Amino acid sequence: MKTVRLRRVYVWQMPVRIFHWINALCILVLGVTGYLISNPPVFLSNAEASNSFWFGTNRFIHFTTAYIFLSMLIMRLYWAFVGNKYASWRNFIPINKKFIQKIGGVLKHDILLLKTEEDVSIGHNALAGFSYFMFFLLTLIMIVTGFGLYADSSTWFLPKLFAWVPALFGGDYLVREIHHVTMWILVVFILIHLYLVFLHDQYEGRGETSAMISGYKFIEEEVIEKQKEERQIERIA
Amino acid sequence: MNSTSTKRPTYYEELRRKGYSRREFMQFCTMIAAYMGLEANGVAQVSEALMSHPRVPVIWLHFQECTCCSESFIRSSHPMVADIILDKISLDYTETLMAAAGHQAEAAMEKTMKDSYGEYVLCVEGSVPVYEDGAYCCIGGRSAVDILDEAAAGAKAVIGWGSCACNGCVQAASPNPTGATPIHKLIKGKPIIKVPGCPPIGEVMAGVLVHLVTFGRIPELDRIGRPKAFYSKRVHDSCYRRPFYDAGLFVESFDDENAKKGYCLYRVGCKGPTTYNACGIMRWNDGVSYPIQSGHGCIGCSEENFWDNGSFYTRVPNFPGFGIESNADKIGIAAAGLTAAGLTAHAVGTRLKRKKEHDKILEEGIDNANELN
Structure with a gap:
């Protein structure tokens, strides 16, 4: 049988990979500490309150991680404008008809499992890119509501920038609820994200999972040649 | 006719006439200045103002409310608070406490509104129902909406006492059958001070009024419109x-x-x-x-929408539309479970539908591995 020739393509640059993993870690830490804040376990304890500060520490970790989360997001936003074509903001926001058509294509092939021809994407496929844009909006909600709640306990200007948020919603209560519910939406997103990464890796064998560690994906020679041709046609047109 | 304000006695004169000593007056000034969060020299400002300023005319309206704000107010700790504010602030109209009734009372209010146009402080206790042309709350044959409109027109400033006036409180809780509306949504173009709480603390109410008298302007407000001196910190x-x-x-x-x-x-x-x-x-x-x-948790009575913000006894918010026992966490776990089930089904579906592609890669991999044997 004919052996497929695979070529190594450097897709995910270092800043993208660093962002991805620190972001993942931040979400994990924020999710766990945040859940504890909303629903702390009860200990029947004889300890003196003065000797114990675990809940305060938990909150401290939550707030510190939020700052890291925010700064990584700002870094990634910057990289969306200076990074390579796979990191560009154009992968995420459906700005033209072609993007929307491609979303439809992925939906048919990967999600509905219809018998359509696979449109190989070397970076994010269109649907994934769009879903990361939605994810970005969700994290923005988390940041705005989170720092909004935090603003009152802070004296620094940055959280104070978000002091309008509780006022907009009439008070902290609703802001808290939005913050809480949005986390569950993120949990659902992460489940789907992990599943699809493993699925693509399994069925396409291009190193989907390890690409976020090494940066490389392994793409069939003919796919690369075909995409090169397409690009040339686009340039002429 | 001369301006009535020049004829009005000052607060201090009124208090002396009532039998308070100067020492008691200064004690009051010190206490209220401390409550207002003023610096030490603020005591002098307060006493100076109360000694020199004529009484500010006040119209105090009651709409949809339980009068707990008035009750809180007249029970504020220092007896002079009640005296100075209730008797001496010239409470020209307040249904609960005025001696007059019926046409007499309405006449008193009209007189104050006419004589002190642009000078009086309008205090509103209670929310205003707007459904059915305001028929749900009528006083003297007029709807609350009407009365508020007229009274607000000539007010120097408006104070919303309690959660009813500031955010609707229990009458505005879902489904809000009377269209109970907080006053800031009805009054336009006037400074409004919100003093929420069910009821607000009496000393807070006194502090807000004394601030108005002392400085002749409204206290510093936060973004929601509450005086920062009393509402800038979480309980x-x-x-x-x-x-x-x-x-x-x-x-x-x-x-x-x-x-x-x-x-x-x-x-x-x-x-x-x-x-x-x-x-x-x-x-x-x-x-x-x-x-x-x-020993009981705070119920958040001074916050927007507090009757609809879920149970007083649970932490995690109830989730609207999913029944009484549901909360965000239970629904979140259910959603995650459903997603996991859906993904499993999809994995099985993919396995069935895409077996050919999968096997092709696998076969190729095995072939290459075999070459190395």
């Missing part, structure tokens, strides 16, 4: 049980060992962390206690 952040919160020591139920020890009431639904008020600092009944000190 949680000024709570004496806060160390238990930071230590992670919580009451689990009201009859457990932890409750006896006075641990934090966070898990039994205390709304202190989302409630802005001065209860933790000023407390109630002459600083005797406040709800948390009495």
